[in-house]
Amino acid sequence: MNIGIDKISFYTSHYYVDLKTLAEARSVETDKYYIGIGQEKMGIPAPDEDVVTLGASAAYPLMKDGELDDVELLLFATESGIDQSKAAGIYVHGLLEMPSRCRSVELKQACYSGTAAIQLAIGFVARNPTKKALVICSDVARYELGSPGEATQGCGSVAILISANPRIMAIDPESGYHTEDVMDFWRPNYRSEALVDGKYSTMVYIHALLESWKQYAELSGRSLADFNRFCYHIPFTKMAEKAHQKLCRKNKIAIDQEQMQALLEESLRYSRITGNCYSGSMYVGLTSLLDTAEEDLTDQRIGLYSYGSGCVGEFFSGVIQPGYRDHLYADQHRNMLENRSELTYQQYEDIFNYGVPTDGGEYVFPQYKTGPYRFSGISQHKREYESLVD
Numbered sequence: 058m059n060i061g062i063d064k065i066s067f068y069t070s071h072y073y074v075d076l077k078t079l080a081e082a083r084s085v086e087t088d089k090y091y092i093g094i095g096q097e098k099m100g101i102p103a104p105d106e107d108v109v110t111l112g113a114s115a116a117y118p119l120m121k122d123g124e125l126d127d128v129e130l131l132l133f134a135t136e137s138g139i140d141q142s143k144a145a146g147i148y149v150h151g152l153l154e155m156p157s158r159c160r161s162v163e164l165k166q167a168c169y170s171g172t173a174a175i176q177l178a179i180g181f182v183a184r185n186p187t188k189k190a191l192v193i194c195s196d197v198a199r200y201e202l203g204s205p206g207e208a209t210q211g212c213g214s215v216a217i218l219i220s221a222n223p224r225i226m227a228i229d230p231e232s233g234y235h236t237e238d239v240m241d242f243w244r245p246n247y248r249s250e251a252l253v254d255g256k257y258s259t260m261v262y263i264h265a266l267l268e269s270w271k272q273y274a275e276l277s278g279r280s281l282a283d284f285n286r287f288c289y290h291i292p293f294t295k296m297a298e299k300a301h302q303k304l305c306r307k308n309k310i311a312i313d314q315e316q317m318q319a320l321l322e323e324s325l326r327y328s329r330i331t332g333n334c335y336s337g338s339m340y341v342g343l344t345s346l347l348d349t350a351e352e353d354l355t356d357q358r359i360g361l362y363s364y365g366s367g368c369v370g371e372f373f374s375g376v377i378q379p380g381y382r383d384h385l386y387a388d389q390h391r392n393m394l395e396n397r398s399e400l401t402y403q404q405y406e407d408i409f410n411y412g413v414p415t416d417g418g419e420y421v422f423p424q425y426k427t428g429p430y431r432f433s434g435i436s437q438h439k440r441e442y443e444s445l446v447d
């Protein structure tokens with residue numbers, strides 16, 4: 058029995074900052090961002106947007122299409138949690154009016170938790186083949202103003218339905234994974250911005266890739282030539298290219314820029330204009346590949362590398378299913394990305410510095426442009442959400 062991705066839907070904030078605006082404010086050359094790290098825009102969540110609204114908005118098209126009726130497991134992957142106790146997915150479960158017979162839990166391991174959720178969901182479906190699991194990867198990537206990581210900020214969510222006989226991608230059983238206790242990127246509970254040892258983090262990302270690949274290759278007997286495309290965790294698009302170059306070099310394969318583009322470029326298009334989405338980043342890449350590749354990818358094997366600082370890396374793979382294009386939300390994604398609003402530098406800083414009130418009072422938040430749901434206020438420390446659709 059094949060198990061894998063049955064549906065995949067992506068959502069990001071309505072607002073973004075063009076990195077040429079940030080470059081000007083930080084007195085660096087725009088090309089450092091556009092070319093050096095390979096990023097053009099960063100998605101910025103409005104004050105009435107958070108991981109719950111991003112996640113619910115990503116899953117909304119699935120709900121509208123009646124795809125959530127058989128879901129009995131909701132796994133919410135995030136490192137931008139809004140509560141130390143209650144799982145963010147339970148708010149989403151309510152907003153999407155999902156059946157009460159459904160397990161719901163939040164998972165954390167930096168950017169890796171989305172992949173952990175997918176693998177757990179596959180186990181659930183193996184045991185309950187008529188049921189489905191909904192994985193939501195939702196994050197807001199924040200670094201300190203003026204820090205090296207600032208230009209890699211972003212936000213977004215990916216909702217992924219896992220089922221038997223999936224319509225989009227069957228996930229192969231082989232997986233290579235690697236855990237190592239390192240301090241490359243972390244965010245203590247008392248901080249709202251991540252701390253990062255930037256250069257070190259890129260080295261650990263690659264080390265975990267090489268270790269994960271080694272196991273995967275041994276278990277599966279496959280070589281790099283067995284893949285038609287690769288999707289990497291994308292903190293910034295240049296990272297994915299550098300990682301693939303290293304993987305090729307380690308396997309004694311020469312790869313030129315044109316070959317690299319053919320294997321990776323389609324998967325980098327969305328991330329280049331949304332920024333890091335942490336737990337969802339690799340799945341934003343997969344959505345970008347599925348939506349924008351001109352070539353029919355049917356029966357092609359895709360290599361997937363997920364990385365979460367701290368750290369865990371995992372290399373796994375999947376095969377694209379016949380008819381997959383009929384089940385994508387490509388038009389919706391294109392529409393959303395084409396109709397966003399650009400922020401000025403001052404608007405960006407104002408939103409960045411906007412903090413959720415913590416005094417237990419009653420607050421109604423101003424309405425910005427969001428998706429179908431918004432974070433409308435806070436009352437006695439309880440977050441309130443509003444549905445903007447019937």
Ligand code: HMG
Pocket residue numbers: 086087088089090092093094136166167168169205206207209241242253254255256258259262290291292293296333335364365366
């Ligand atoms: P930096 O140190 O300011 O940048 O920030 P730099 O000086 O190394 O420059 C970057 C590149 O731009 C260099 O190219 C420059 O040469 C080039 P490279 O040497 O790397 O090939 N450059 C230019 N190119 C063209 N025209 C120019 C120009 N000027 C310079 N004018 C750094 C880079 C990665 C440190 C920073 O972005 C950062 O700290 N990012 C956050 C951490 C990160 O993303 N790490 C990635 C791996 S860890 C990970 O992926 C996990 C994560 O997602 C978190 C999680 O798991 O939850 C982050």
